Amino acid sequence: MKLSKHFIDNWRKRVSDEIPTVDDVREIIRGAVRVQRGKELLFPDGSPFRQLAIWWSPSADLIIKVDTKHNTVVSVLGRINQ
Numbered sequence: 001m002k003l004s005k006h007f008i009d010n011w012r013k014r015v016s017d018e019i020p021t022v023d024d025v026r027e028i029i030r031g032a033v034r035v036q037r038g039k040e041l042l043f044p045d046g047s048p049f050r051q052l053a054i055w056w057s058p059s060a061d062l063i064i065k066v067d068t069k070h071n072t073v074v075s076v077l078g079r080i081n082q
Contacts, residue, residue: 001026002072008071014078015062029064032057038068 001022008019020028038053052065052074061076 002070004072004074008072010076014076014080017075025064028057028060028062028068029055031059032064035063038066040069 006011012018014023028081032055036054039051041051053068055064061079064073065075066072
């Protein structure tokens with residue numbers, strides 16, 4: 001699993017200046033509720049669309065979005081965004 005630059009930037013803006021490690025994020029996801037599975041979809045014209053997996057952690061008060069194809073955490077929403 002990787003943490004994208006976008007995720008790190010959003011974490012700093014929305015959660016804390018202290019950036020979590022990959023293991024920290026894995027632990028948050030382990031205790032989270034999956035809201036949406038990641039999927040590879042096609043628009044009617046045949047162009048691809050990737051639906052991100054979404055995890056909600058009530059204990060951490062976060063929503064985390066993951067690109068499951070590339071195994072990359074791409075965004076985070078904190079309480080201020082919910």
